[in-house]
Amino acid sequence: MNDSQPLSESTHIELPDVWDQLDEIVKAGESEAAINFLNALPPGEEARILAQLSLDEQQAFLKLLDGEHAAWLMETLPELQAAQLLSSLSPEQAAHIVDEMNSDEQVDLLDQLPEEQSEKILEVMNPEEAENVRFLSKYTSLCAGGLMITELLSFEESQTVDDVVSDLRQNAERYAEYNVQYIYVINHDLQLVGVLRLRDLLMAPPGKRLSSLMIPSPLCVPDSTSLQELQHFFDSHPLFGLPVVDEANVLVGVVRREDVEEAGEEQAGKTFLRFAGIMGGEELRSLPLKIRSARRLSWLSINIVLNIVAASVIAMYEDTLSSVIALAVFLPIVSDMSGCTGNQAIAVSTRELVLGVIRPRDWIYVFKKEFALGMVNGLALGLLLGIVAYIWKGNAYLGLVIGGALAANTLMAVCLGALIPMVLKGFKLDPALASGPILTTITDMCGFFLVLSFAQAFLPLLT
Amino acid sequence: MNDSQPLSESTHIELPDVWDQLDEIVKAGESEAAINFLNALPPGEEARILAQLSLDEQQAFLKLLDGEHAAWLMETLPELQAAQLLSSLSPEQAAHIVDEMNSDEQVDLLDQLPEEQSEKILEVMNPEEAENVRFLSKYTSLCAGGLMITELLSFEESQTVDDVVSDLRQNAERYAEYNVQYIYVINHDLQLVGVLRLRDLLMAPPGKRLSSLMIPSPLCVPDSTSLQELQHFFDSHPLFGLPVVDEANVLVGVVRREDVEEAGEEQAGKTFLRFAGIMGGEELRSLPLKIRSARRLSWLSINIVLNIVAASVIAMYEDTLSSVIALAVFLPIVSDMSGCTGNQAIAVSTRELVLGVIRPRDWIYVFKKEFALGMVNGLALGLLLGIVAYIWKGNAYLGLVIGGALAANTLMAVCLGALIPMVLKGFKLDPALASGPILTTITDMCGFFLVLSFAQAFLPLLT
Incomplete structure (x- = not known):
């Protein structure tokens, strides 16, 4: 976020050079050089440069990266290719990388593998992460449950503004990765009862209870809501996220506008390919x-x-x-x-x-x-x-x-x-x-x- | 936002009933009934029900609505149809409706009309709104300048946290319609020098200056950046919005992730139609x-x-x-x-x-x-x-x-x-x-x- 270079000034690296460079790094087996190489890739070009490597080259390169950078590489590659690369690794290596990814991306990626293989990876993953993946993967990918993230901020209605602010301060590091837009208010039974915008917290007196500050009975969707219904919803409501509840009205996640639109865009692309007779709606020439x-x-x-x-x-x-x-x-x-x-x-x-x-x-x-x-x-x-x-x-x-x-x-x-x-x-x-x-x-x-x-x-x- | 009905429970209204109902409302000429009718439409079905009306029916119905509801109707209809409807009105009627819309939607809609006609509408619009539209419409719609919104919060670097919070409190009503994610920090020459997340404001001492709190030299893009470059950017950066600057590095707007993804989805749909031989990439049967x-x-x-x-x-x-x-x-x-x-x-x-x-x-x-x-x-x-x-x-x-x-x-x-x-x-x-x-x-x-x-x-x- 602290790069003052405007995007369009990124120089267009010539591909053969990049690949020669990569070849040398892989031959020398230098982790540091590999990470520097990744960081130096021009923004917006990463997917193209990495996706054109053969599976063997990708594998050799991946071995030089730490978990965090390997996860970043996986997220940058088209899903189909990332899954292929992942399935070429041992379950331990794969688990190490998947542990570093976001919940919705973990599920999407493991979904692409044969069940037996993803099961082996889940067994050696961080148990907490694995449990979350198992919970999320019971949903099909094109419904609210499959699109939602479980990283959200929820507090009980009896808590005060001060409670929330001090929790935010204490856990600032953990929440750093969260996309915090709203705070969700729940009751004793974990049922969703209200929603609170961050900006409203900013303007409220510290001692006030959430129950008197929140917008009660907020809009929410059942976890089975289809992608199409979600698209229509976000088309007509200027919201960033929508809480998702199960049959018992328990808050289970948040589906974000960006994920719905990304899924919509991906669907449109797949429709286009299926229309032209590409089975499964996805093909990359690197397959x-x-x-x-x-x-x-x-x-x-x-x-x-x-x-x-x-x-x-x-x-x-x-x-x-x-x-x-x-x-x-x-x-x-x-x-x-x-x-x-x-x-x-x-x-x-x-x-x-x-x-x-x-x-x-x-x-x-x-x-x-x-x-x-x-x-x-x-x-x-x-x-x-x-x-x-x-x-x-x-x-x-x-x-x-x-x-x-x-x-x-x-x-x-x-x-x-x-x-x-x-x-x-x-x-x-x-x-x-x-x-x-x-x-x-x-x-x-x-x-x-x-x-x-x-x-x-x-x-x-x-x- | 205060509707406790889950989406999927919305009953599917039978279309012939809806249109009979609409017919009666139009014949009776009752504004209140028209507005109630709009509000009662099941969420996600509005576009379908309204888009299937003929132009005459849409016109007769529109006449019964106040500016705000008419603007909502325009935003709900597919763009092509909204433009057609707008061009069937007198410049005064049209201006009254356009005045109530968001800046990016104003531009998109007026862009669809012949220049002569949109000029007539601009002449009778609220002068401030019209000037903003003229400024935005110098950009083609598929670049950062064309996709950005001008509704943003910017403060000078010498101001303090307290200044910002009290401004937010004072102008709460005006900002109510803004999608506030970041606060942009500018210098005397209106050039972008930093960015500040709302959540960081929450945790900072009131007397602190923005210059010492902001993230300096933030990522930003020139107003000419293409949609494709923006898509790549948002794919690899988990941000909600990206500030847009002109050649002099002056902050001119913010392009939001949602607008980029919406534009991407629309492009994908148009590509699909053009691929099948529909000129212009758009056709609706109501044309x-x-x-x-x-x-x-x-x-x-x-x-x-x-x-x-x-x-x-x-x-x-x-x-x-x-x-x-x-x-x-x-x-x-x-x-x-x-x-x-x-x-x-x-x-x-x-x-x-x-x-x-x-x-x-x-x-x-x-x-x-x-x-x-x-x-x-x-x-x-x-x-x-x-x-x-x-x-x-x-x-x-x-x-x-x-x-x-x-x-x-x-x-x-x-x-x-x-x-x-x-x-x-x-x-x-x-x-x-x-x-x-x-x-x-x-x-x-x-x-x-x-x-x-x-x-x-x-x-x-x-x-």
């Missing part, structure tokens, strides 16, 4: 080839089967095709364009679902909106492609067949694209991963069918 | 059909032209095609699969660029990684489709032609997909919007060419 290839292939192999199914429609019309070979030129265009128009609608629905602007049961509203748009864009695209077909072969009927098929297929693709994510969401399935393949399979089949059956009907006029 | 249709069509019409260009390769091989009509079945499959594999690589590169794990100049590293993956996945997919072709027609050479073409095209699609976003980013272009069309045009052309030229070479063996 082993086997894992990367398998993650992509698993989605591709489903896709190729669906593609073959869709293209089998063409096989049924081989006669029509061989009579009007020009149709073969337009089949990929119709298939591709319907995929594009449908994907736009999928993206808008997925985004509106995430924003909370629509819910699955609003499908009539969405259908009406998309139907109108599908009519307009279908006519526009159909007209365009129809004219191209007409000009190319000088046959107006060919233009009519191609244009009509594309227009009809566009209308269908737009409506389907809008509704598929809502249906999947309604069945609690993941809209991002499955919507695309479902859409393109249907639109391809219909597109091929429309072009070829229209062509068959007009066959005498086309040749 | 007029004309705008929605035009935004989607502008991208689609570029795409269809590119598609026609790519398909013209097929037209050059009409003879080959009519000899082996089965090829027409495989052309859409090869085109579609190469699009899929390439898009995966695009998504991973786009994501890694956003995460800061790679930079445009790391292209050799990325190319090596993708080449290896392209070999593996190309062989796997080529083998699969080749076997299907062989089984279908009982001709091993057809399998070889199709499988070989898909394998080669997959390798190319993967490498291209990985590099295109990096090249675009290197030229400061938007990778999300343009990568897809560029990729599929090239891979379609190459895919068609590979299948048909291989087929032509093996023609005697295929028939």
Whole structure:
């Protein structure tokens, strides 16, 4: 915090230099040099420089660091890579590092490991830390319980301002790592009864009891509250943190705005990758080839089967095709364009679902909106492609067949694209991963069918 | 803040009821009923219920609200819709509402309007507020200057703890709306010289001067710092806010972690939509059909032209095609699969660029990684489709032609997909919007060419 350098003045280190330097440090085995190296990395560049090292290099480097710096390194790396690095260490080495991390990061990281392995690490960790991790890891990561931190300040309602201030003074060191925004007031049964802002403490007479100073019955959420509900909450309330209670209204933690927004951002990134067919929504190029290839292939192999199914429609019309070979030129265009128009609608629905602007049961509203748009864009695209077909072969009927098929297929693709994510969401399935393949399979089949059956009907006029 | 209802207990209101209710309120023209209605909306549902109203309905409803509630309504609606609503009002009405909003939201909203219109609103706004907006709006929205708020607490270094505490007490009402995390310490020339946490004030003797209590030379950023740099900063520093200075080191505002993360999340959502071909990265179904249709069509019409260009390769091989009509079945499959594999690589590169794990100049590293993956996945997919072709027609050479073409095209699609976003980013272009069309045009052309030229070479063996 005492660095007067403005951020943007950080010089851009050339990568090969950095890695040569790192190589030397690792070869020399100098802990001090390693720590100096870490501290000298330009802010904002650490993740990039460290993430591009191979697992072996990361391991060799990590061995030179003390627990605190090793924990910092883990927190800086993308989660997937940190977990991989951790699992390459002995349980004792891993525990030593995890002990130094914050409660929510401990849980997130250990969650990435196979249960057997994380259990071994927990066994050799500081018992108090391990117990806290076990308590937190019973929650799934995308609910209030999974996002909350347990490092909070709570006092009983019968205590006075003076009690609090002297406790703050005495434990200043322990609280140094806490992000203190509010003080939570609890009763004898540990139930949350009030909340107090730090600034209100500043202005209150020392002898006053918390019960008369606090804001009573504060907003709070059950530990099962979903990430989406939390996002909506923080969108409409200018608060930094929100206390989390269990079924008995006992205060169990605090979920902070920053953690909710970080989780939201991560989710948005994962949605984007899943939408493009990356299983699990995460891939980094530093992962082993086997894992990367398998993650992509698993989605591709489903896709190729669906593609073959869709293209089998063409096989049924081989006669029509061989009579009007020009149709073969337009089949990929119709298939591709319907995929594009449908994907736009999928993206808008997925985004509106995430924003909370629509819910699955609003499908009539969405259908009406998309139907109108599908009519307009279908006519526009159909007209365009129809004219191209007409000009190319000088046959107006060919233009009519191609244009009509594309227009009809566009209308269908737009409506389907809008509704598929809502249906999947309604069945609690993941809209991002499955919507695309479902859409393109249907639109391809219909597109091929429309072009070829229209062509068959007009066959005498086309040749 | 004094609502003891846990969030998840909020009953899900049925929409038709809500809208009937709203209809009655608007018809009766009762302001009080309108405000009660707003307050009774279940938390987290406000945006959804209000965003689905038509512009006319929103306008009629807005007229019933006082400035404060109207401002709240504006902040709840998606930005695009709020701007539309605002621009439908007279400058006086609009100014009255904008006056009640926070500085960063004022700027964001007025930024969405045509300059002429926002100028008219500024002219009739509270002069002090208007001046602040003019000052803030000289910054682009995705840099520290555009993201910062100007509501902050700053004191001169010569002042004492007591001075600060009594100022806080005196102006408690004015500061009530501030998110006070830190106190900023400035010198005579308004330059930032230190920072002080609220909790440190709590523990300090009253007579102490700020200069001896503050953390000197605090971290700060120039007002031009980019969103991405800010994201990296907050990722690696557990701070709530970061002071922003101009070229003369004068303190001009504070950029808060929450605003950076909100902006990051919004960017991620827009990237996702642009990736799917929604121009501008934003579409809500409540927008007029004309705008929605035009935004989607502008991208689609570029795409269809590119598609026609790519398909013209097929037209050059009409003879080959009519000899082996089965090829027409495989052309859409090869085109579609190469699009899929390439898009995966695009998504991973786009994501890694956003995460800061790679930079445009790391292209050799990325190319090596993708080449290896392209070999593996190309062989796997080529083998699969080749076997299907062989089984279908009982001709091993057809399998070889199709499988070989898909394998080669997959390798190319993967490498291209990985590099295109990096090249675009290197030229400061938007990778999300343009990568897809560029990729599929090239891979379609190459895919068609590979299948048909291989087929032509093996023609005697295929028939």
